[in-house]
Amino acid sequence: MDWQQIFATRNSRMAASEIRELLKLLDQPDIISFAGGIPDPDLFPAQAFQQAFADALSPENQATALQYSVSEGYPPLRDWIVGQMTALGIPCTRDNILITSGSQQALDYLGKLLLSPGDTALVGWPTYLGALGAFNAYEPRYDRLDPETNRSAEDYAQAAGEGRVKFAYMSVDFANPTGRTLDAGMRERVIDLADELDIAVIEDAAYQSLRFEGEALSPVLAREIARRGDINACRTLYCGSFSKTLAPGLRVGWVCGAKEVISQMVLLKQAADLHSSTINQMAIERVATAQFDSHVAKIKEAYRGRRDAMLRALEAHMPAGVTWTRPEGGMFIWLELPKSLDAAALLASSLRSERVAFVPGHAFFADGSGSNTMRLSFSRTDDVMIDEGIARLGRLIAAAL
Amino acid sequence: MDWQQIFATRNSRMAASEIRELLKLLDQPDIISFAGGIPDPDLFPAQAFQQAFADALSPENQATALQYSVSEGYPPLRDWIVGQMTALGIPCTRDNILITSGSQQALDYLGKLLLSPGDTALVGWPTYLGALGAFNAYEPRYDRLDPETNRSAEDYAQAAGEGRVKFAYMSVDFANPTGRTLDAGMRERVIDLADELDIAVIEDAAYQSLRFEGEALSPVLAREIARRGDINACRTLYCGSFSKTLAPGLRVGWVCGAKEVISQMVLLKQAADLHSSTINQMAIERVATAQFDSHVAKIKEAYRGRRDAMLRALEAHMPAGVTWTRPEGGMFIWLELPKSLDAAALLASSLRSERVAFVPGHAFFADGSGSNTMRLSFSRTDDVMIDEGIARLGRLIAAAL
Numbered sequence: 001m002d003w004q005q006i007f008a009t010r011n012s013r014m015a016a017s018e019i020r021e022l023l024k025l026l027d028q029p030d031i032i033s034f035a036g037g038i039p040d041p042d043l044f045p046a047q048a049f050q051q052a053f054a055d056a057l058s059p060e061n062q063a064t065a066l067q068y069s070v071s072e073g074y075p076p077l078r079d080w081i082v083g084q085m086t087a088l089g090i091p092c093t094r095d096n097i098l099i100t101s102g103s104q105q106a107l108d109y110l111g112k113l114l115l116s117p118g119d120t121a122l123v124g125w126p127t128y129l130g131a132l133g134a135f136n137a138y139e140p141r142y143d144r145l146d147p148e149t150n151r152s153a154e155d156y157a158q159a160a161g162e163g164r165v166k167f168a169y170m171s172v173d174f175a176n177p178t179g180r181t182l183d184a185g186m187r188e189r190v191i192d193l194a195d196e197l198d199i200a201v202i203e204d205a206a207y208q209s210l211r212f213e214g215e216a217l218s219p220v221l222a223r224e225i226a227r228r229g230d231i232n233a234c235r236t237l238y239c240g241s242f243s244k245t246l247a248p249g250l251r252v253g254w255v256c257g258a259k260e261v262i263s264q265m266v267l268l269k270q271a272a273d274l275h276s277s278t279i280n281q282m283a284i285e286r287v288a289t290a291q292f293d294s295h296v297a298k299i300k301e302a303y304r305g306r307r308d309a310m311l312r313a314l315e316a317h318m319p320a321g322v323t324w325t326r327p328e329g330g331m332f333i334w335l336e337l338p339k340s341l342d343a344a345a346l347l348a349s350s351l352r353s354e355r356v357a358f359v360p361g362h363a364f365f366a367d368g369s370g371s372n373t374m375r376l377s378f379s380r381t382d383d384v385m386i387d388e389g390i391a392r393l394g395r396l397i398a399a400a401l
Numbered sequence: 402m403d404w405q406q407i408f409a410t411r412n413s414r415m416a417a418s419e420i421r422e423l424l425k426l427l428d429q430p431d432i433i434s435f436a437g438g439i440p441d442p443d444l445f446p447a448q449a450f451q452q453a454f455a456d457a458l459s460p461e462n463q464a465t466a467l468q469y470s471v472s473e474g475y476p477p478l479r480d481w482i483v484g485q486m487t488a489l490g491i492p493c494t495r496d497n498i499l500i501t502s503g504s505q506q507a508l509d510y511l512g513k514l515l516l517s518p519g520d521t522a523l524v525g526w527p528t529y530l531g532a533l534g535a536f537n538a539y540e541p542r543y544d545r546l547d548p549e550t551n552r553s554a555e556d557y558a559q560a561a562g563e564g565r566v567k568f569a570y571m572s573v574d575f576a577n578p579t580g581r582t583l584d585a586g587m588r589e590r591v592i593d594l595a596d597e598l599d600i601a602v603i604e605d606a607a608y609q610s611l612r613f614e615g616e617a618l619s620p621v622l623a624r625e626i627a628r629r630g631d632i633n634a635c636r637t638l639y640c641g642s643f644s645k646t647l648a649p650g651l652r653v654g655w656v657c658g659a660k661e662v663i664s665q666m667v668l669l670k671q672a673a674d675l676h677s678s679t680i681n682q683m684a685i686e687r688v689a690t691a692q693f694d695s696h697v698a699k700i701k702e703a704y705r706g707r708r709d710a711m712l713r714a715l716e717a718h719m720p721a722g723v724t725w726t727r728p729e730g731g732m733f734i735w736l737e738l739p740k741s742l743d744a745a746a747l748l749a750s751s752l753r754s755e756r757v758a759f760v761p762g763h764a765f766f767a768d769g770s771g772s773n774t775m776r777l778s779f780s781r782t783d784d785v786m787i788d789e790g791i792a793r794l795g796r797l798i799a800a801a802l
Contacts, residue, residue, distance in 0.1 A: 001636050003661050006567055006601065008517040008539070014668040041464035049467065053454040063442035066450065066648035101502060101652075105674040112538060116409040133672035137513060138409065166407055200407065235402050247467035249679035251502075260404050267415040271534035273506040277678050278650035279454075 009117075013136040032389035033357040034376040037176055037244070037331050043299045044247050045287055052286035056279050065279040071270040072262075073099025073254070074281035080288055081240070085256050089222030090238065092231045095259045098266060101276045103206050103241035103253035107134040109268050110167070110202055110237060113261070115140045118163035122156065126334075126364030126373070128176045128204060131169055142366035145170065147182075147189040153196035167200040168193065172220060173208045174330025177364045177375040181328060187220050191227070194235055200261075201236040206253075209245050209296050211329040212304035221256065232258045242284055244331070245296050250280040303331065309383040310376065310390065317387075317394030319401060331379040334361070336372060341400055343374040349400075354392040410518075414537040433790035435777040436758040438577055438645070438732050444700045445648050446688055453687035457680050466680040472671040473663075474500025474655070475682035481689055482641070486657050490623030491639065493632045496660045499667055502677045504607050504642035504654035508535040510669050511568070511603055511638060514662070516541045519564035523557065527735075527765030527774070529577045529605060532570055543767035546571065548583075548590040554597035568601040569594065573621060574609045575731025578765045578776035582729060588621050592628070595636055601662075602637040607654075610646050610697050612730040613705035622657065633659045643685050645732070646697050651681040704732065710784040711777065711791065718788075718795030720802060732780040735762070737773060742801055744775040750801075755793040 056065040072078070078097040085092050100106040107130065115121065115138035122145035123131065132142075143159050145168050156165055168190055172182045182190075194201045203220045221236040228234055237257035242250070255265060269275065287295075310333055314324055321338040337343065343360035350356045361373025378386060457466040473479070479498040486493050501507040508531065516522065516539035523546035524532065533543075544560050546569050557566055569591055573583045583591075595602045604621045619627075622637040629635055638658035643651070656666060670676065688696075711734055715725055722739040738744065744761035751757045762774025779787060 001599070001634070001659075003659070003665070006515060006565070006599070007665065008513065008515055008520070008567075010517070011514065011665060011669075014665070014672060016668060016671075036469075038469060041468050044463065044467045046458060046460075046463040046467065049463075050455070050458045053458060054451070057447060057451045057454060059447075062445065062447040062450075064650075066445045066447065066650040067442050068437075068439060068644075068649045101674045101678075108673040112409065113412065114407060114409055116411070119409070130672070130675075137669065137672055164407070166409075198402070198407070233402070243469075248469045249465075249467040251674065251676070251678045258402075258404070264404070264408065264412060264415070267417060268412075268538065270417075271415060271531070271538055272509040273502045273652065274531075275652070277502075277652045277681055280678055280681065 010137050010139050013139060031355050031357050032381060032385050034381065034389060035357040035359050037377055038380050039244060039248060040302065040380050043302055045291060045295050048287045048290055049247065049283060052283040055286060056282040065282050067278060069275050069278040071266050071275045073097065073276065074278065074285060077281045077285040080285055081254055089218045090225060090231065090256060092256060096231055096256055096262055098255045098262050098269065099276050099281055100253045100255060101251040101273070102243055102248065103204065103239045104130055104134065106239040106253055106255045107131050109265050111135040111138045112268055113265060114166040114200060120160040120163055120165045122165060122168040123366055124170060125366065126177055126361060126370055127169065127366065128171050129363045131204065132366055147186045147193065153193055156197060165197050165199050167202050169202040169204065171204040171206065173205065174210065174327045176207065177332055177361065178334040179325040179327030179330055179332045181217065184217055187217065187223055190220060191224050203236055203238045205238055206241045207244055207330040210300055210303060212300055212307065214328045234258055237261060246284060246287055250284060252276060252280055252284045303379055306378040306381065306383065306386060309386045310378040313387045313390035317391045319394060319398040321401065322397060331377045333376045333378065335374045335376060337397060338401060339372050341397065342371050344371065346396060346400060350393065350396055354396050356389045356392050411538050411540050414540060432756050432758050433782060433786050434758040435779070435782065435790060436760050438778055439781050440645060440649060441703065441781050444703055446692060446696050449688045449692055450648065450684060453684040456687060457683040466683055468679060470676050470679040472667050472676045474498065474677065475679065475686060478682045478686040481686055482655055490619045491626060491632065491657060493657060497632055497657055497663055499656045499663050499670065500677050500682055501654045501656060502652040503644055503649065504605065504640045505531055505535065507640040507654055507656045508532050510666050512536040512539045513669055514666060515567040515601060521561040521564055521566045523566060523569040524767055525571060526767065527578055527762060527771055528570065528767065529572050530764045532605065533767055548587045548594065554594055557598060566598050566600050568603050570603040570605065572605040572607065574606065575611065575728045577608065578733055578762065579735040580726045580728030580731055580733045582618065585618055588618065588624055591621060592625050604637050604639045606639055607642045608645055608731040611701055611704060613701055613708065615729045635659055638662060647685060647688055651685060653677060653681055653685045704780055707779040707782065707784065707787060710787045711779040714788045714791035718792045720795060720799040722802065723798060732778045734777045734779065736775045736777060738798060739802065740773050742798065743772050745772065747797060747801060751794065751797055755797050757790045757793050
């Protein structure tokens, strides 16, 4: 059977993600991995999860925990999230929250909700490669979202050709992959641009809770509510996740936005997987209620130390001509190498001779540029191994120059 | 903001599922519900799940259970499923299995894999309404799969117009909604038809393990392997689920098929939600290994008793002119009422005056016909309430005649 000729056209856009393929390498014990956006498992609140799952499976709760549940999500978890959102300047109600299986699923559903083939998605150059993967299934065109330039709304609209610009997607705090944070002025300009284009804004806040220093910037959605007075009049859809704060293996995230959008997304979710795991939503709600703030404070302390170790190591070991970001939080540092270097080729030789893993940057560019960039994650490696890994990488880069 | 004008075209096909809306009624204690395909929570192996989650969260396993994992699924669970498939006459390897978040997600991914807008899906009249919901997102046309007629492949192909027929979808054993089982001859004819049309076959086996009596029929995929000698040369994609046997709240199902298809579906899953919950896959693997067969024997005993009670009650209480199926397993009985009756209108009055819930049959027809049909589930109601509920329903129908 020739499967290729009966696959839908979208499959030509679906390729293996380098990050996921690299994940498979992490099992090899001699690799120093700066790849993946992977939390350190030693920092999981495992004991709290033991209690939470035991409680969810207690005689009084087990019939609920193991049964089908509503597509919208477990009401007490949605209520807990309402509290978090409100504290961030996003007053809302349970009807503004949809629980998803990680924020990756939120991106998939938002692509499904908004993109017909040929529509345009505005994304950063670079941007989160998992967002490109999710959106690709709906066969969009991409254009570069660059609020720092004075490019006009008219120009964006014209470049969309026969489709229509549908949304601007951004990771706003300590972005994956760059570690950069969008400043207040740029956040306001994105709302202006979205108003002019009459499009949605997708605010990916996966790393927002992991701020090590500096003052928190209020989310795009909070700024839009401040302008319009009501979340239900807003165009921004905020995507949150418990994967970086509590644990990714349970696959629990959420979307917060106008009721009209959330209720349409509930229909999409109902048709796509009925609902996210009931027992996992119950466990997350219990752990979050018991210790979200204290646990996040603890992991931020650990990750801050590793960021500092990596910045020190880069300073000590990188040859001249290499530059990098200094993130105020999150898990990533972004390197720019001299233009002559190709990070994908470097990765191949690094895995062979140095046994250090990272993600070549070009995968984060919708236009395939960025071959001289790379993403380093400091989240899963201790200070000694960070120094050792960066020293090896510095040697490799110096030798390639 | 006018959201309707930026939603993708597919949203016009997404409507609220009557089943899911009805689910919300189940919380009202005075309703006798024959709606939903909902397992009886008293039959969940809750103690086994307590042990399984405790083991998954033990010090040696917790770092795995709470962490990201590969998109293909937890290898020991895939291996367990390989054993089950092989016992059903489907020899295969781990690479033929993708774990999904319930078989509903498998249907969504198969629609995503195969359907471009305007392509044709062949489905039963009636068919599982969740399959229609999943496929609708990919904007197909539907045509009636009816292997009992002599309709030619040419005729199916011609009816597809400018698109192409992509697959035939069937629930084969004690189907949702009819409770009917496709006989051996019809199974073979579907393979013949698929060969002639050069299309895929989607075999939905969600209820297959719940056979109360009679001899098991070998799956369509097993028959195709018998013809071709190798699963990787087959066009049938088998969708399995733990929702009806162990518990639906964990959202664990699978697809079994040719490697080439599974590896493409892994890419779709990676882009859509990264992977299904790690800890839930570990828990299912442990419970399945410990007691799948003995647990399924136990629930079949219970459900058989309820089917018998419902058949007795229908015999006792239904007026002349009403007919129904006699399923050999599963959870459903299908009623045909005299043509003059409308089951949706009956449901409205039933909820008002009789407090009995069921699913009107028309939602299961891609062409919206079947207004004089209804689906009854016997899975969640004890014998006394079954008799009482069917007696009330019989009175209501008799009064409407």
